[in-house]
Amino acid sequence: MTAGRKSCRFLFVLNNQLFVSFLTGRIGERKYTLGINIALMRREATMKNLKTLTAALIALGLSGHATAGIVVDGNIDEWLSNKTTWAPANAGIHAAIDDQTGGLNTYLSPGYGGQAYDAEALYATIQGDRLFIALATGHNPLLATSGNNYGAGDFAIDFGKNGSYELGINFRNPNGVSTADKFGVNGGVYRVSEWYYGLWQAPGVQTSNKPVLNNPTSIKAGDKIADADFAYSTAKTGYGSHLGDTHYFYEMSVDIGMLTRNGWDGSAFNIHWTENCANDTILVDPDRYVPEPGSMALFGAAIFSLLGMRRRAKAG
Numbered sequence: 001m002t003a004g005r006k007s008c009r010f011l012f013v014l015n016n017q018l019f020v021s022f023l024t025g026r027i028g029e030r031k032y033t034l035g036i037n038i039a040l041m042r043r044e045a046t047m048k049n050l051k052t053l054t055a056a057l058i059a060l061g062l063s064g065h066a067t068a069g070i071v072v073d074g075n076i077d078e079w080l081s082n083k084t085t086w087a088p089a090n091a092g093i094h095a096a097i098d099d100q101t102g103g104l105n106t107y108l109s110p111g112y113g114g115q116a117y118d119a120e121a122l123y124a125t126i127q128g129d130r131l132f133i134a135l136a137t138g139h140n141p142l143l144a145t146s147g148n149n150y151g152a153g154d155f156a157i158d159f160g161k162n163g164s165y166e167l168g169i170n171f172r173n174p175n176g177v178s179t180a181d182k183f184g185v186n187g188g189v190y191r192v193s194e195w196y197y198g199l200w201q202a203p204g205v206q207t208s209n210k211p212v213l214n215n216p217t218s219i220k221a222g223d224k225i226a227d228a229d230f231a232y233s234t235a236k237t238g239y240g241s242h243l244g245d246t247h248y249f250y251e252m253s254v255d256i257g258m259l260t261r262n263g264w265d266g267s268a269f270n271i272h273w274t275e276n277c278a279n280d281t282i283l284v285d286p287d288r289y290v291p292e293p294g295s296m297a298l299f300g301a302a303i304f305s306l307l308g309m310r311r312r313a314k315a316g
């Protein structure tokens with residue numbers, strides 16, 4: 001998301017009063033217009049009507065369309081503009097979409113498993129001072145690793161996009177029996193010293209000792225550094241192009257300051273998720289993070305420049 005502004009004069013009416021715009025722009029997805037009340041401009045400005053002018057500016061600024069905030073509750077509808085295609089709700093959301101279907105013998109990538117192991121869509125966005133992540137999958141979070149079943153993996157973060165996953169956001173399976181499923185605290189953020197890996201050495205080629213190291217599955221060892229807001233859903237239908245399929249959603253957010261204190265330099269990074277078998281992997285790479293000026297700071301700057309305009313007008 002970016003903040004921008006440009007000047008382009010036009011007249012508009014608000015509350016039966018005529019305004020001339022002097023600044024329009026965007027803060028993230030929110031459009032705003034600042035304007036000067038024509039009636040007030042024609043009078044000699046006093047401190048009293050300057051206050052009225054300031055109030056009018058703020059009211060205008062806040063009249064734009066606000067982006068709905070993300071609520072971490074396991075319902076990802078606010079992330080989506082289209083539930084059939086999984087298209088994200090706005091350009092600030094980075095998305096990887098790979099919705100497959102079929103029975104357990106259906107190939108995904110790099111392994112098999114069809115809808116029951118399908119990683120379908122992974123999303124990431126930054127709002128305010130938090131990184132939000134959402135996942136849609138056909139894999140039941142409550143499926144435990146046992147025999148030929150494999151439980152859910154954790155969310156792995158690779159700063160530098162160099163294949164070394166520094167941080168993990170942990171999912172702890174309440175039905176877990178294996179050490180991978182039972183590791184740590186649900187929603188805990190860990191600085192990871194060791195990952196588990198899946199079954200695949202190359203697409204369709206199984207291995208027990210040469211896993212693909214850029215497909216980490218679950219946290220094996222690490223230090224807990226924070227807690228994410230973390231939620232996951234029960235089975236849902238009505239999404240994707242395969243109408244009979246069931247889906248499960250994960251949603252979480254972590255503090256940006258915590259990420260920077262733990263190795264993030266603000267450049268683009270990868271977020272990865274898969275199951276403990278790594279039958280289907282998914283990766284999303286949020287852009288470099290550019291902090292936005294706070295909206296009130298921007299309005300403050302606008303009012304300050306208005307004061308400057310008034311002084312110049314008075315001097316002339």
Ligand SMILES: [Ca+2]
Nearest residue numbers: 071073075076
């Ligand atoms: Ca939600």
Ligand SMILES: [Ca+2]
Nearest residue numbers: 099100101118
């Ligand atoms: Ca699917």
Ligand SMILES: [Ca+2]
Nearest residue numbers: 098100118119
């Ligand atoms: Ca998939």
Ligand SMILES: [Ca+2]
Nearest residue numbers: 158159160164
């Ligand atoms: Ca790295």
